[in-house]
Each structure stands twice: as structure tokens, then as C-alpha cells.
Amino acid sequence: MSAVPHPANPHSPLPPGSTFTPGDWQLLARQWHPVANASKITGAPSKATLLDEALVVYRVKGEVVVARDVCPHRGVPLSMGSHDEEGVVCPYHGLRFGAGGRCNRIPSSPNQAIPAKLNLATYPAVERYGLVWVCLAPDADSPAPLPVMPHWDDAGFQQINCPGFDINGFAGRQVEGFLDVAHFAWIHTDTFADPDNQLVPDYTTVETEHGFRADYISSVSNYSEGFRHLAPADFAWLRRFETHLPFTASLTIHFPGEQRLVILNCASPVSARKTRLFVPIARNFNLEQPVEEVHAFNLCIFEEDRAMVELQRPERLPLDMALEAHIPADRSSIAYRRGLKKMGFGEFFLV
Amino acid sequence: MIDAMSRQGAGNVAVELMRADGAALPAFEAGAHVDVHLPGGLIRQYSIASPPADRSRYVLCVRREPASRGGSASVHERLRVGQALTISTPRNLFALMPGGHHVLVAGGIGITPLLAMAHQLLAGGASFELHYYVRSRQEIAFLRQLQGELGDRVHLHSAEEGRDARQVLPGALDGAGNDHQLYLCGPAAFMDHITAAAQARGWDASRIHSEAFAPVVPVPSADAAAQDAAFEVQLASSGQVYCVPADRTIAQVLGEAGVPLSLSCEMGICGACLTDVVEGMPDHRDSVQSETEKAGNRQITVCCSRSRSPRLTLAL
Ligand code: FES
Ligand code: FES
Ligand SMILES: [Fe+2]
Numbered sequence: 001m002s003a004v005p006h007p008a009n010p011h012s013p014l015p016p017g018s019t020f021t022p023g024d025w026q027l028l029a030r031q032w033h034p035v036a037n038a039s040k041i042t043g044a045p046s047k048a049t050l051l052d053e054a055l056v057v058y059r060v061k062g063e064v065v066v067a068r069d070v071c072p073h074r075g076v077p078l079s080m081g082s083h084d085e086e087g088v089v090c091p092y093h094g095l096r097f098g099a100g101g102r103c104n105r106i107p108s109s110p111n112q113a114i115p116a117k118l119n120l121a122t123y124p125a126v127e128r129y130g131l132v133w134v135c136l137a138p139d140a141d142s143p144a145p146l147p148v149m150p151h152w153d154d155a156g157f158q159q160i161n162c163p164g165f166d167i168n169g170f171a172g173r174q175v176e177g178f179l180d181v182a183h184f185a186w187i188h189t190d191t192f193a194d195p196d197n198q199l200v201p202d203y204t205t206v207e208t209e210h211g212f213r214a215d216y217i218s219s220v221s222n223y224s225e226g227f228r229h230l231a232p233a234d235f236a237w238l239r240r241f242e243t244h245l246p247f248t249a250s251l252t253i254h255f256p257g258e259q260r261l262v263i264l265n266c267a268s269p270v271s272a273r274k275t276r277l278f279v280p281i282a283r284n285f286n287l288e289q290p291v292e293e294v295h296a297f298n299l300c301i302f303e304e305d306r307a308m309v310e311l312q313r314p315e316r317l318p319l320d321m322a323l324e325a326h327i328p329a330d331r332s333s334i335a336y337r338r339g340l341k342k343m344g345f346g347e348f349f350l351v
Numbered sequence: 352m353i354d355a356m357s358r359q360g361a362g363n364v365a366v367e368l369m370r371a372d373g374a375a376l377p378a379f380e381a382g383a384h385v386d387v388h389l390p391g392g393l394i395r396q397y398s399i400a401s402p403p404a405d406r407s408r409y410v411l412c413v414r415r416e417p418a419s420r421g422g423s424a425s426v427h428e429r430l431r432v433g434q435a436l437t438i439s440t441p442r443n444l445f446a447l448m449p450g451g452h453h454v455l456v457a458g459g460i461g462i463t464p465l466l467a468m469a470h471q472l473l474a475g476g477a478s479f480e481l482h483y484y485v486r487s488r489q490e491i492a493f494l495r496q497l498q499g500e501l502g503d504r505v506h507l508h509s510a511e512e513g514r515d516a517r518q519v520l521p522g523a524l525d526g527a528g529n530d531h532q533l534y535l536c537g538p539a540a541f542m543d544h545i546t547a548a549a550q551a552r553g554w555d556a557s558r559i560h561s562e563a564f565a566p567v568v569p570v571p572s573a574d575a576a577a578q579d580a581a582f583e584v585q586l587a588s589s590g591q592v593y594c595v596p597a598d599r600t601i602a603q604v605l606g607e608a609g610v611p612l613s614l615s616c617e618m619g620i621c622g623a624c625l626t627d628v629v630e631g632m633p634d635h636r637d638s639v640q641s642e643t644e645k646a647g648n649r650q651i652t653v654c655c656s657r658s659r660s661p662r663l664t665l666a667l
Binding site (some may be wrong): 164207299320321323324325326327328330331334338 | 618
């Protein structure tokens with residue numbers, strides 16, 4: 001993979017002030033990461049940060065454009081600008097950028113042909129699962145695939161996108177927490193778990209093409225407080241976790257009957273110390289429930305997790321197994337760290 | 352230091368250790384063993400056969416293993432009376448349990464810990480019997496003690512006389528009381544046979560004791576069975592060879608020898624201790640490597656895995 005120099009620094013491919021090591025940054029930059037809820041991108045430019053790179057995201061004629069949030073003229077952030085049918089307009093000298101990030105108007109010389117140098121530095125972007133995904137440095141030889149979310153497109157399933165949720169912590173810690181089944185009884189007792197049901201039955205992980213899968217069967221119900229009675233007595237809950245390294249994982253919860261709830265946990269690495277969590281949800285039951293209730297319930301869960309993830313030290317995730325202690329409940333965490341190590345990430349935590 | 356050595360039946364040599372200054376040795380319980388640092392850098396575990404009440408000496412007894420190029424050969428060929436030896440303090444993984452009657456069953460050189468147990472039980476006035484299976488009467492170790500003070504509690508079974516364990520089982524296995532305890536020491540197949548026979552006669556596993564069976568590490572894999580055998584580990588860097596006995600892990604043995612290791616879960620789930628294999632065939636007991644990784648035999652978890660080959664050479 002050739003390292004294209006960063007526009008702001010001819011000597012390095014990394015954005016200025018990157019909080020990642022160069023090796024880790026390059027590995028992360030070739031992956032797809034979500035940067036926004038697609039429904040929030042109407043026309044107006046909006047701001048996002050991915051891997052310490054400031055981005056502007058806007059829509060023109062239905063197409064989403066993601067570019068460096070720096071006007072090629074004099075470096076003002078385009079996310080500060082306005083927009084019209086033809087694109088986003090820079091607040092400083094009014095240059096306008098439309099489809100594909102191409103400059104289509106120089107107000108001070110309207111008849112001047114527009115040189116390529118004035119086009120925005122754009123990145124490949126796709127919309128999937130209600131999110132805008134971006135790849136900062138695609139690897140032409142082996143392009144990274146987008147994660148797969150079960151059931152999102154299946155008949156009878158409702159699609160819900162929780163609002164983006166900010167965490168002052170490293171994405172790897174958040175994802176590991178999402179995969180962690182031993183903490184339910186300790187911090188999710190106000191939402192779905194039972195403080196008296198702490199046991200973690202043994203489970204195994206199976207390597208897959210882009211990560212691993214773990215089928216975890218336990219008696220921890222996923223009904224919220226007040227709806228527990230809906231589960232048949234002695235119901236065995238199957239939670240299927242499927243990771244897509246580095247920072248996406250899906251959880252399919254098998255409710256009684258054919259009822260399924262799928263949660264896609266997408267931790268977007270704003271920096272090594274900041275994460276924006278995007279969570280698309282698909283379900284084929286409770287369809288009359290207002291989505292605001294779903295948002296609110298999940299927000300409580302995210303908050304419960306956030307409190308822990310922000311306190312963990314070291315902030316980054318130790319991939320050297322000897323640096324933290326491991327218990328049998330951690331099989332997924334162990335598989336996660338091993339998977340990241342295999343992808344070539346460094347120790348990942350020496351802040 | 353080595354105060355005396357004596358032949359104890361064909362193929363066995365007893366080594367009597369005393370402190371050079373004649374002071375008392377650390378106390379030990381019957382069933383305990385010491386790590387002996389042998390000439391050539393080997394470390395071997397040997398059970399103490401002498402009576403625990405006697406702290407003036409430890410008596411070990413080592414059988415010459417014809418196939419061995421290691422510990423037993425070193426004991427037989429290189430140890431001499433008067434020589435100084437480094438040993439660890441005694442450790443007991445094979446302790447006597449409270450019980451109304453104790454059945455001690457030895458196969459061959461397995462007599463050593465059971466002899467100390469017999470002495471301790473005799474001194475404590477406890478009820479016990481000792482069964483000693485040998486190939487021929489010439490191989491009997493500590494014959495004088497067995498015939499003397501232990502006397503009528505000892506039952507000798509010689510295969511040559513048609514009394515091997517497959518033909519003659521200790522009568523005490525039948526009709527065991529609930530507080531009877533059974534202690535086994537000897538070759539793995541021998542112990543398997545007696546264990547199976549005892550269980551078939553209603554002994555529950557909690558009353559059957561054998562050092563080799565001591566579960567030191569909770570091993571998740573199902574094939575982790577009682578067949579554990581000792582093997583050698585060699586360090587590729589220094590060429591040092593260590594013996595990993597049936598009841599200890601590679602990590603324990605190397606750790607005690609001061610070899611730096613990286614450990615975390617110590618139960619084969621995290622992979623912190625994965626070490627490159629230079630030569631030999633690991634017996635994977637971990638659940639952290641995938642089946643493909645295991646089949647490749649490139650790395651081993653030293654906290655719980657063992658060896659299928661007599662020796663493993665590790666990139667340490
Ligand atoms: S108990 Fe697991 S982090 Fe504190
Ligand atoms: S220390 Fe965890 S596998 Fe060996
Ligand atoms: Fe959680």
C-alpha cells in the first residue's frame with residue numbers, strides 16, 4: 001500500500017495531530033467507518049471527524065459527498081458554510097462545491113474556467129444501514145468490505161437508527177465492552193439485566209472471514225424491566241455476536257418464537273481517545289412501539305456502558321495478553337484482541 | 352549433600368541427603384517431593400521415601416530408566432557420596448487424607464511416596480495396608496524396611512509369580528467403607544487399571560488419590576485425560592533441558608527455573624503465554640488457538656499444554 005502524503009503535510013500521510021501511530025492509522029484508514037446518520041445529511045454541510053481528520057459531509061442532488069473540511073482556496077472549514085441546490089458555499093469567498101466535491105462557482109470571476117486544484121479532497125462514501133460510511137485511504141489491491149448486518153433488509157423488519165452517541169474513550173474499548181457478556185449483571189440492571197443472574201455459561205468463539213462469531217446462550221432476558229413475564233419460563237436466550245474487525249459488531253438476540261432483534265454496534269474512531277457510536281437496529285416485533293422509546297431505552301444502555309469505557313485505563317486496548325488479566329467469560333474479548341493483533345495493529349494503548 | 356547411596360533392588364538406587372552441617376532439614380509430610388538440581392542442569396522431582404519423623408535426612412529412590420538420557424541416568428551415573436546437591440524445599444501434591452483405613456498401592460518405583468506414607472501412618476497408629484507390585488522380587492526397593500517395621504501390613508505381588516495387578520487386586524478394594532482412602536503411585540497404565548477397578552467396586556473418585564492425577568490447572572479441553580506423562584522441555588537459546596512431570600505445567604517448571612514467561616489467565620484461554628515451538632509435537636490443551644493453528648503446531652500455550660513427543664524445544 002502506498003502512503004499518499006496528506007495534503008496538509010507532504011512528509012506524512014497522517015492528518016496533523018494524529019493520535020494514532022502511523023502504522024495503526026494506515027490500517028484503520030483503509031477500512032470503512034461510519035461518520036453520520038444518513039438521514040441527518042440533507043443538503044447542508046455537516047461536520048464529522050474520523051481518525052483525527054476533519055470532514056465535511058453534505059448532499060447534493062441526492063448524492064452524499066464526504067471531503068476534508070478545508071476549503072482548497074484559503075483553508076476555511078466548509079462545514080461553516082451554507083448550501084443551495086448546486087452545492088455547499090464556503091463562508092469566506094463564496095466558492096461553491098457540488099457533486100463529487102467539484103468546484104462549480106467562483107463568485108469573484110464567474111467566467112473563469114475552474115482548475116482541478118480547486119476541487120475538494122473527497123473520500124469514497126457509501127450509504128448503508130442508514131449510515132454514511134467513509135474510507136480515508138482505500139487499498140486498491142484489496143478493498144475493505146463493508147460490515148454485514150443480519151436482517152436489515154429482510155421482509156417484516158423495521159429499521160431504526162439511534163442518534164450518534166459520543167464517548168470519551170477509545171473505540172476498541174467500546175467494542176470489547178459490547179462483546180463482553182459478564183458485565184450485564186453489573187451495569188445493565190436498570191435496563192435489561194438481573195443483578196442476581198451473574199453467571200456466564202461457557203461459550204466459544206469461531207473465527208470468520210472478517211472477525212469471529214460467538215453464540216452465547218444464557219438465561220439473561222432481553223426484555224426490559226416490566227416485560228419479563230413475556231418470556232416463557234426457563235427460556236434460553238441466544239445472543240449471536242458477529243464481529244467485523246476492527247470496530248463493528250452485530251448482536252442478534254433471539255427472542256421467543258421467531259422474534260429477532262439485531263443491534264449493529266459501529267464504533268467510529270474520531271481519534272484514539274474519542275469515539276462516536278452509531279447503532280442501527282432491526283427488529284421484526286413491537287413494530288407499533290414509537291422509535292423514540294427505542295432510542296431512549298438504548299440511550300440508557302449506552303450511558304451505562306460509557307461510564308465504564310471512559311474510566312478504563314490504559315485508555316487504549318492492550319493487545320499484549322499478558323498486560324491484563326483474563327477470565328473465562330472473556331473468550332470474546334480475547335478473540336477480539338487476537339483478531340486485532342492479527343490484522344497488524346500495534347500494542348494499541350501506550351498513550 | 353549426599354550422605355549415602357545404596358542399591359535398592361535391581362535397577363534402583365537410593366540417595367540419602369543430609370545437610371552438610373548436620374542440622375535438621377525442613378519438615379515434610381508423607382507424599383511430598385523435592386526438586387533436585389542434577390549435574391548437567393536437569394531438574395527432576397523425586398518423592399521422599401523416608402519417614403517424615405526423621406528430619407536428619409531425606410531418602411529418595413530412583414529407578415534407572417533404560418530409555419532415559421536424562422534424569423535417571425544422571426542420578427545413576429553422576430551422583431557420588433559426599434557430593435553437594437541443590438534441592439528445593441519439599442512440596443506436597445499427594446497428601447494423606449483423613450480416613451478410617453488407608454490402602455496404599457504401589458507399582459514399581461511408585462513405592463517411594465507410599466513408603467513415607469506407611470511410616471507416617473504407622474507412627475500415627477492409623478489403620479493401613481500397603482500393596483507393592485513388582486515384576487520380580489529382585490526389584491523390590493527398601494526390602495528390609497518392608498519386612499521389618501511395616502511387617503504384616505505389607506503385601507508383595509510379583510508378576511513373575513503370577514501376581515500382577517491384572518491378576519490379583521488388593522482385597523481391600525472390595526467392600527470399602529465410606530471413610531477408606533486409596534493412594535496410588537506407579538506407571539500411568541497401572542494407576543488407570545487400579546482406579547477403574549476401584550471405581551467399579553464403588554469407590555468414588557474423591558477417595559482415590561494419586562499424584563499424577565492432581566489437577567494443577569483447570570484444563571478446558573475434553574481430551575485432557577489422566578494419561579499425562581512426563582516430558583522434557585528444552586530452551587532453544589541455552590540448550591537447557593527441564594523435565595515437566597505429569598502433575599506440573601511447562602510454565603510452572605520454567606517459572607521456577609527463572610525463565611521469563613508471559614502469563615495471564617493460566618488456563619489456556621488468553622494466549623499470553625503462546626511460545627514458538629522449534630521442535631517436537633505439542634499436545635495442545637488450550638482453547639485459545641484455532642484448530643488450524645493447533646494443527647500447524649507452531650506455537651504452544653505453556654500454561655497448560657503438554658507434549659506428544661518426549662521432548663519439546665521452545666524458542667525461549
Ligand atoms: S470488574 Fe472488570 S473492570 Fe472492574
Ligand atoms: S496464560 Fe493464558 S493461555 Fe497461557
Ligand atoms: Fe454493555
